[in-house]
Each structure stands twice: as structure tokens, then as C-alpha cells.
Amino acid sequence: MLEGETGLCRLAPYRETGPGLTAFDASLDTRFARKDTPMRAEDVPEMRKLPLFSGMQQDNFEALSRCAYVQTFPPQLDLISEGEPSDFLHILVEGRVELLASWKRNETILTLVPPLSTFILAATIRDAPYLMSARTIDRSRVVLLPSEDVRRVFETDNAFARGVVAELAQCYHGVVRHAKELKLRTSMERLANYILRQSRGQTEFELDIEKTRLASYLNMTAENLSRSIRALQPYGVKITGANVTIEAPAELKRFAKPSQLIDDSSN
Amino acid sequence: MLEGETGLCRLAPYRETGPGLTAFDASLDTRFARKDTPMRAEDVPEMRKLPLFSGMQQDNFEALSRCAYVQTFPPQLDLISEGEPSDFLHILVEGRVELLASWKRNETILTLVPPLSTFILAATIRDAPYLMSARTIDRSRVVLLPSEDVRRVFETDNAFARGVVAELAQCYHGVVRHAKELKLRTSMERLANYILRQSRGQTEFELDIEKTRLASYLNMTAENLSRSIRALQPYGVKITGANVTIEAPAELKRFAKPSQLIDDSSN
DNA sequence: CGAAGATTTGAACCCCCTCAACTGAAGTGG
DNA sequence: CCACTTCAGTTGAGGGGGTTCAAATCTTCG
Structure with a gap:
């Protein structure tokens, strides 16, 4: 998994504190190496609760869960770097994740992802590069849904498509609020x-x-x-x-x- | 039209330059009063070109256009104020529109809308208040689709629902880029x-x-x-x-x- | 304990804002 | 046609919010 990881340059953290580990590093490092496991049964009902999935057909949801991997990552690990192709839709089940962007050796946190939410849905659906990087803060359990599978279900399951709309609209709202705050306060x-x-x-x-x-x-x-x-x-x-x-x-x-x-x- | 307009306080422009006109004012003012006209035939094919509508079923598109109004507004006119319920999905056919937000007597432009694009789609679909205000810059021709009709078609036309996803994802992308630029440059x-x-x-x-x-x-x-x-x-x-x-x-x-x-x- | 990182505090500086005045272009009305 | 107004844009002076650099705690954790 994450074999699509390119050796893209590691981005300097906010006010530089040496390079972190990438998910790719972790998969090579025996300290972290955990074979990707198919989704655990206990995570499935959790996921089903998310508004994104709640409306979709049961058989489609089951098909999607069968494609899913779950993995526990250590803290401070780069899950994705902005600009990379979007291989997986991520769902944070446990822990904390930050979404960030960088430019010219600077880095900024754009969103803090709380447990039990999806992130970088937009890139997955558009089949476009990630807009932001994602890094674990705590040790975190993350469900990984291959983007191709998500897009396939998106094309066939109409309730899911509308779930995606609701989720995207909410993300959009969040960024607009952030931008407002930055410009007005x-x-x-x-x-x-x-x-x-x-x-x-x-x-x-x-x-x-x-x-x-x-x-x-x-x-x-x-x-x-x-x-x-x-x-x-x-x-x-x-x-x-x-x-x-x-x-x-x-x-x-x-x-x-x-x-x-x-x-x-x-x- | 726009009878839902409340007397919500007019927001001070960037660095205060007296109050502007609201669409409500305009509809009372005989200089601007133009009875809302059903959509003109020449605007329909234009609209159909938009990615948002391009995929949807012909009969649904026709039904939607029959609900549409078109109106030409003078420059500097407030089309909508943030916080109001979203009565219409707007499509700018000709002219220029700015989307802005305000707080404590300050105001900022968040997006500049070029001709032939929709705006404030998110609020319409979510049936939520507008996130931003909209004001004409030039004299502008705007197509108004009643939000209820848009939502009804959204529920029935699956291709349109996916068009909404594409549109929202693009808006999301735009705001994220704006936020990145603000924070990093x-x-x-x-x-x-x-x-x-x-x-x-x-x-x-x-x-x-x-x-x-x-x-x-x-x-x-x-x-x-x-x-x-x-x-x-x-x-x-x-x-x-x-x-x-x-x-x-x-x-x-x-x-x-x-x-x-x-x-x-x-x- | 010792090292590394997070947080705080101080001093100096700079980017950007505020306020004010001026210039120039575009109407408006006599 | 030309004063008069109006408004966008420019320029200058001064100040404040926020950054940078440096160093001193305070925490955390192996």
C-alpha cells in the first residue's frame, strides 16, 4: 500500500524542525511495519455512521468496506503530501490529523481533523492531486479507501453521490469561514x-x-x-x-x- | 421576487463609503424596476454549456429553465447579503459580481465572479443561509433559479447531482488556494x-x-x-x-x- | 538524569495600516 | 465650455501589530 508514494521532497515544518517520516518510510521501517489489514469489523459500523456513507445502499457500502484497509500510524507521520495523486480517501477513526500547505519553506495548518471524519474527499472524487498535505499528530488509526473504488461507487450509487455533495459543502463552508477570519480579524x-x-x-x-x-x-x-x-x-x-x-x-x-x-x- | 429580503443591516463597504442599494431597493425604485422576465431563449444554450448543467437530462434542464427568471441589475447593487436564506441560485450571464464577507464594519472581497458562472451554489443545495454577500460591479445580467426548484431537480436528476459535486469541488479548491495564499505569502x-x-x-x-x-x-x-x-x-x-x-x-x-x-x- | 522539544520573555525591526493631503480622471450642471 | 463635485488612486508621515532573533525556562520522555 501507498506504493504510489513518490520521493517528493519533504516539506519543512512550520519554522523548520528537520524532516519527518513519510508513510513510505514507515512501511519500510520495521518499527512501524504493520501489514495492511482489511478493515476490522468493529470499524465498519463506526464508518457507516458518517453522513457521507449513511445514505448509501447496503451492498455498495459492503463492497466499499471490502476494498478498505486500516492502518495505525505513529505521530508526526506524513500521510500525504500536497501535489501527489490521490490514491486513497482517508477516514480518521482514532487520533488526530492536521491538514497543511506549504510554500517556500514555510508551512501552515489549514484544518485540524478530529476523529471520525473523512479528509481530502475533494481530490479523490476529482481524481486530482491533493490540495493539502496530511500529517498525524497523535498515533492514529486511519481507514484507507482506494480512490478508484470510491469513484466507482460514486458513479453508481446516487445516494452516495448526494452524500459527497453534503460533505463537500461542509468542507467548503469550513474553508470559507477560515478565510473570512483571516481577512477580517x-x-x-x-x-x-x-x-x-x-x-x-x-x-x-x-x-x-x-x-x-x-x-x-x-x-x-x-x-x-x-x-x-x-x-x-x-x-x-x-x-x-x-x-x-x-x-x-x-x-x-x-x-x-x-x-x-x-x-x-x-x- | 426577492420578497424574502429582510431589512438586514447594510454592511459597510471596505473602508466605508456610504450604503449601497439592495436588490429590494431596486425593485421599488422605478429607475431599476424591470418586471422579472422569464428566461430569454438566447440565455438557455449559454447556461446549458456550464459544467453544472451539461450532464443533466434534457427534460429536467428544460423544467429548470422554465422556473428561471432573468434580470439586469445596475452596478454596485447588493444581490444578496450573507446570513439571508438562500432563495435563488444565481448565474451571472453578463457583467461582473464580487462575493464578500463582512465583520465589525469591515468588508473583504473573497471571490470575483466572471461572467457565465454560478455563485452561491453551496447555500442553495444545503438550504442554508448564504455564506457571503454578492454585489454587482458592472451592470450585470443574472439568471435566478429558485432554490427550491434546484433542490428538487438535484434530488431527482443524478447527473445533475454529480455536476453539483464537480462545481462544489472547484469552489472548494478556489477557497483553499485563497487561504493558502493568505497564510503563506x-x-x-x-x-x-x-x-x-x-x-x-x-x-x-x-x-x-x-x-x-x-x-x-x-x-x-x-x-x-x-x-x-x-x-x-x-x-x-x-x-x-x-x-x-x-x-x-x-x-x-x-x-x-x-x-x-x-x-x-x-x- | 539528560536531551530534545515546547513555551515564554525580551529587544529590535519591519511590514502594513491609519490618517491626511494631493492629484487626476470622469461626470454633472450651469 | 468650464467651474464644481466626486471618487479612484497616489504619496507622505507616523504608529502599531506582528515577526525575527536570541535566550531563558519549563516539559516531556527515553
Whole structure:
């Protein structure tokens, strides 16, 4: 598997920290080598829950699962690099994955993929190169559906085709929101709104992402994030380690001015 | 038509220049009032050419065109405001339209829509509020397809459903490229690459957009754009009015470092 | 424990924004 | 035809948000 992996240049991480491992490296390295296994029975019902698959015909879904591989990858492993042909539709079952883009030795996180979601569907369906790279953050279990099989089912199963529409529309929405935020807000405003979104109304919670990654996602340097966190203290935000406490939610909201059209993912 | 228009607050243009007209205003104003006309016969074959419709069944396409209205709008008119329910799928037949987003009295251009393309398809299909506002730049002829009809055909015509996938995937691709550019490039680099893209290999061409709008699209102020243009002179770029001359394409490319993964829309 | 990485803090600098004034082109109306 | 307005674009001065570089903790983990 992943035999299509070319030796494409490894992209420098955000503010360069040496090259990482590619999935290809891993398949050669006996520490990671796990023969690809056919999908495990316990993952199938999980997958079926995804809106992408929920509507499709049972026999098509079964045919698709039979083509699937599942593999557990170590942290910090490049699953795909932007520009490569899209060999597999990926489904993250467990762990965390980041989607990133790079240019001229710089790198930025465009999306953080939570467990049980698909990623890079667009490239698979269009049979086009990946738009973004993907890298594991944690040790992650990933289901791999060969793109050809996905496209074949897409052509025959009409409910699946409509599932793809729903999924793509959601991804589209997500990127538009990200672009809006980048163009209309300062970095402190982005941080404040990120905190509000993550809090989900709670006054205390844990960041589910390292600060360096958060900085990249919010398009600032780690230094600037650190300073922005301090700068939010007057608005009643206290962050120690991963622990976030919002002492004065009203104050924070008055500063952040969250907007349904940018911050509400359900819209 | 557009009777669903609420009196939603008019959003301030980029760096505030008084309120514009809404489509609702226009429909009340006798200067603009044109009874909505059923689609003109000459527009139908044009529309049929769009990849979105090209695959669908003839009878479904005809049914859809019978539901369509066409209207010519004056420049600077708000066709839709973000957050409103999506009543119509829009197709720009002639003229220019900008898609924008706003937050806290600021506004930014996210996409420039060229003639003969659809816009805000995602909201129509999802039956969700518009993600972006749309405003005419020039006097523009726009075909309006009631969202309900579009969704009905989407449910019944499988080829159309797949056309929607292709269209959405392309929109998605466009926003991802925009986000990449915003996060990875400086404003001068964005300008340089914009010029290269527009040039299409020619050494001389005309900007098809006002500088103020270009500035908003590239996420800079008009002042900064003006200075960035001067700053590109050493790289062999001369811009007088809308006329652009690239005297040293190689120099410009060496500076701009265009990337297939950001700048090549076909990918 | 020791090494490597993540986070913080400080200092200096630069890109880009803001504000203000000016220029030039395009109407408009007398 | 020409003042007058209006608006896009330009230029200058000053300031602020954010970056870069460097170094000091703090964590994590083998």
C-alpha cells in the first residue's frame, strides 16, 4: 500500500524542525511495519455512521468496506503530501490529523481533523492531486479507501453521490469561514474567538491542541500567540498549560464579537 | 421576487463609503424596476454549456429553465447579503459580481465572479443561509433559479447531482488556494503572483478589476497596493492605470515563485 | 538524569495600516 | 465650455501589530 508514494521532497515544518517520516518510510521501517489489514469489523459500523456513507445502499457500502484497509500510524507521520495523486480517501477513526500547505519553506495548518471524519474527499472524487498535505499528530488509526473504488461507487450509487455533495459543502463552508477570519480579524481576535468556540459555553476546558499548532492554525507565530494569551487576561481569560478558564465570558464576548457567519460551524 | 429580503443591516463597504442599494431597493425604485422576465431563449444554450448543467437530462434542464427568471441589475447593487436564506441560485450571464464577507464594519472581497458562472451554489443545495454577500460591479445580467426548484431537480436528476459535486469541488479548491495564499505569502508576493496569473504568459495586459477591489481581494489597503506596485518595478513590472507590462517575466517569476498548488486553477 | 522539544520573555525591526493631503480622471450642471 | 463635485488612486508621515532573533525556562520522555 501507498506504493504510489513518490520521493517528493519533504516539506519543512512550520519554522523548520528537520524532516519527518513519510508513510513510505514507515512501511519500510520495521518499527512501524504493520501489514495492511482489511478493515476490522468493529470499524465498519463506526464508518457507516458518517453522513457521507449513511445514505448509501447496503451492498455498495459492503463492497466499499471490502476494498478498505486500516492502518495505525505513529505521530508526526506524513500521510500525504500536497501535489501527489490521490490514491486513497482517508477516514480518521482514532487520533488526530492536521491538514497543511506549504510554500517556500514555510508551512501552515489549514484544518485540524478530529476523529471520525473523512479528509481530502475533494481530490479523490476529482481524481486530482491533493490540495493539502496530511500529517498525524497523535498515533492514529486511519481507514484507507482506494480512490478508484470510491469513484466507482460514486458513479453508481446516487445516494452516495448526494452524500459527497453534503460533505463537500461542509468542507467548503469550513474553508470559507477560515478565510473570512483571516481577512477580517486581527490575531488576538482570532484567538479570542477560537477560545469561545472551543469553550462551548463552559467556563473551563482543556485545549485539545498544542500551542505551536494553534499558532500555525491561527496564522501567527508561537511567540505572538504567547503574548496574545497574556493580552487576553484583562478580558478574564486565564490559560495555564492546556487549561483554559474564562472568568468573564461576557467581557470576552464583548471583545471577540463572535459572529454566526464565521464562528458557528453548523451555521 | 426577492420578497424574502429582510431589512438586514447594510454592511459597510471596505473602508466605508456610504450604503449601497439592495436588490429590494431596486425593485421599488422605478429607475431599476424591470418586471422579472422569464428566461430569454438566447440565455438557455449559454447556461446549458456550464459544467453544472451539461450532464443533466434534457427534460429536467428544460423544467429548470422554465422556473428561471432573468434580470439586469445596475452596478454596485447588493444581490444578496450573507446570513439571508438562500432563495435563488444565481448565474451571472453578463457583467461582473464580487462575493464578500463582512465583520465589525469591515468588508473583504473573497471571490470575483466572471461572467457565465454560478455563485452561491453551496447555500442553495444545503438550504442554508448564504455564506457571503454578492454585489454587482458592472451592470450585470443574472439568471435566478429558485432554490427550491434546484433542490428538487438535484434530488431527482443524478447527473445533475454529480455536476453539483464537480462545481462544489472547484469552489472548494478556489477557497483553499485563497487561504493558502493568505497564510503563506506577503502582500507583495500575493500581488506578484496575481499579476503572473492574470498575464497568462502575455507580457502586456489590462487589469480587469479596479485597484481598490484588487487590494481588498489581496487583503491589503489601497495605499499598500499602490506602494507594492512601485516596489515591483525593480522586478520589471510597469503598471500605468489598468495597463500592465511585464518587462522581465523571468525576474518577476524568480521573485513571485508561483506554485502549481496555489496558482494553477486547473491544478 | 539528560536531551530534545515546547513555551515564554525580551529587544529590535519591519511590514502594513491609519490618517491626511494631493492629484487626476470622469461626470454633472450651469 | 468650464467651474464644481466626486471618487479612484497616489504619496507622505507616523504608529502599531506582528515577526525575527536570541535566550531563558519549563516539559516531556527515553
